[in-house]
Amino acid sequence: MARQEIDLKAAINAISDVVQNRPRPLRENDQIYMKTGDMVLQSELIADWADGKRLAFIGDGDAISICIAYLKKSEILDRGPIEITVFDFDERIVNAVTRFAEAESIPNLHSQLYNCIDPFPSVDKFDFFYTNPPWGASNNGNSVKVFTQRGIEAVGATGEGVIVIADNHDLSWPQQVLAETQRYALGCNFYVQRMSSQLHLYHLDDNPDLKSCNLYIKSLPGNTSISESRSIVDEKLLESFYGKGLQPKIQYVRERKRVDYGKAHDDEYEYELRSEPND
Ligand SMILES: C[S@@+](CC[C@H](N)C(=O)[O-])C[C@H]1O[C@@H](n2cnc3c(N)ncnc32)[C@H](O)[C@@H]1O
Numbered sequence: 001m002a003r004q005e006i007d008l009k010a011a012i013n014a015i016s017d018v019v020q021n022r023p024r025p026l027r028e029n030d031q032i033y034m035k036t037g038d039m040v041l042q043s044e045l046i047a048d049w050a051d052g053k054r055l056a057f058i059g060d061g062d063a064i065s066i067c068i069a070y071l072k073k074s075e076i077l078d079r080g081p082i083e084i085t086v087f088d089f090d091e092r093i094v095n096a097v098t099r100f101a102e103a104e105s106i107p108n109l110h111s112q113l114y115n116c117i118d119p120f121p122s123v124d125k126f127d128f129f130y131t132n133p134p135w136g137a138s139n140n141g142n143s144v145k146v147f148t149q150r151g152i153e154a155v156g157a158t159g160e161g162v163i164v165i166a167d168n169h170d171l172s173w174p175q176q177v178l179a180e181t182q183r184y185a186l187g188c189n190f191y192v193q194r195m196s197s198q199l200h201l202y203h204l205d206d207n208p209d210l211k212s213c214n215l216y217i218k219s220l221p222g223n224t225s226i227s228e229s230r231s232i233v234d235e236k237l238l239e240s241f242y243g244k245g246l247q248p249k250i251q252y253v254r255e256r257k258r259v260d261y262g263k264a265h266d267d268e269y270e271y272e273l274r275s276e277p278n279d
Contacts, residue, residue, distance in 0.1 A: 014074055018070060021063070022063050048079055056128070057130050059133060063093075070106065087120075091253060129161040131163055140173075140180055148163055168198075
């Protein structure tokens with residue numbers, strides 16, 4: 001089927017609604033958000049790829065899940081997954097998904113609080129998974145492997161996945177991590193179907209030019225390589241998980257109060273009043 005021409009202005013405005021609803025990123029947990037223009041392109045690509053499928057997101061601070069569901073609901077896209085669930089350890093993100101789904105009446109968009117160090121919950125098997133994990137610059141991609149493992153478990157070892165990771169052809173570590181990730185996928189009987197290179201930019205203050213790719217993987221026919229989902233106990237996999245010396249110490253990020261992310265917060269400003277004319 002030919003790709004649909006999309007109404008770009010309507011799509012950007014819809015993504016703008018999603019961005020307004022996004023909790024502010026916690027850099028120490030590797031929440032670094034994708035730039036808005038790239039979110040439009042990414043949502044279209046992923047909606048097309050996962051058309052008619054049940055799609056699991058292993059972490060999704062970027063809110064690509066919401067974009068895809070909302071663009072389809074608004075009929076800006078005519079394709080997309082039939083069901084989307086976001087698994088994330090940040091309650092602010094989980095609640096932002098649920099609130100958006102309720103406010104916009106999107107019944108097939110769900111979210112669940114989950115830490116990927118823990119066994120994957122026993123839920124109905126998904127068809128596809130998507131993850132934009134911590135990029136593993138300081139642990140040779142081990143954090144990518146943990147998120148990918150949970151994605152593979154989400155699809156019961158039979159299906160497809162997109163892994164969004166750093167892609168720079170001059171720096172050493174992104175090339176090492178790409179190779180490690182592909183090796184890991186092969187070890188799980190998933191092969192690399194294709195790779196769309198250097199697609200996305202991020203609000204990344206210390207390296208604003210670092211781009212990421214979409215790495216598409218697919219299970220080999222008849223793959224049964226999956227065993228029962230277990231906690232990650234191998235300390236080596238958890239070392240420098242979120243960057244050099246940053247181990248995963250947090251079980252969940254809890255939401256303290258419900259904040260309207262689209263409005264200035266009371267503690268950000270104060271009013272200095274004009275003097276009365278006769279003062
Ligand atoms: C690791 S960040 C990667 C950067 C990505 N561009 C983003 O900010 O969404 C992706 C998502 O994973 C979530 N995350 C981080 N650590 C997690 C963990 N241990 N278990 C589950 N989700 C986690 C974050 O809350 C975030 O939403």
